[in-house]
Amino acid sequence: MSKQGEQMRSNVLRVLRQRDAPMSAYDLLRELQSDAPRLAPTTIYRALEKLVERGSVHRLESLNAFMACRCEGPVDMSVLAICDDCGAVEENLATSVHEQLSNIASQSGFEPGRRVVEIHGRCASCTVDEVHS
Amino acid sequence: MSKQGEQMRSNVLRVLRQRDAPMSAYDLLRELQSDAPRLAPTTIYRALEKLVERGSVHRLESLNAFMACRCEGPVDMSVLAICDDCGAVEENLATSVHEQLSNIASQSGFEPGRRVVEIHGRCASCTVDEVHS
């Protein structure tokens, strides 16, 4: 049965990669339900949990959405830049930001764990496509 | 009518300050419904939106919750350290982290807007209260 689980994870990852943009769990559900109509949210969330654990997928906390990872370095050192116009997301490796963040928290005796670093704004191509009404 | 809106915002802020911990919109709703049983989610969300805009309240993206701001400096330069054990949240002013974050995003032509910087882990007092089962 772990075969089926692996299958599901790879299906989810495939769809995320095809899209190459943030998708909600329910977007994925709808997509995959064309093959398996009875597919349930739980199944998607379980697959996503594993994929995030593995670092294959980012969870975008400020969007409640998920995205296939395409960055080089360690997935937990990346910064996600989210375009509020077109929805595109850039991944940037930013080790120093993450280190600083951990350091600052540590100063008050806090034991650092998972970090969330995201930035909203407008991507380069949307800035060029400026509206000139 | 704007009197009522202001009233609502101050009620919401009062409850958040009393609690001094993250609360979901629905926590607030339940709390305030003891006075106004017909109160609706929308009303809470609108009040929260304004309060966040003003900088009186933080939105914790990774918890889908809200918290009264008690930090000194500019609210949009703070780092939120969230204890996964006790739920307490520390606010730290961290201008340099935010600046670096904006810089990194800018490098690819991204126009920086709202930043989300949160860190999960264990707070000092929970680290001390270590379980020694």
Place this chain on the structure above:
DNA sequence: GGCGTTTCTGTTATGTTATAACGTTACAGT
């Protein structure tokens, strides 16, 4: 092989978070 244990999976149901849609009320400008 048979048996118990553990882990993973599918399924149903429900809980939680957030917003759409629309009519109403306040208020500023004229």
Place this chain on the structure above:
DNA sequence: ACTGTAACGTTATAACATAACAGAAACGCC
């Protein structure tokens, strides 16, 4: 007073996420 605009109240529903439990697979042990 009239009108446009922004804020508000209200109802309904959409979107996101998990609890709970039953059944199947995997594994060790006898």
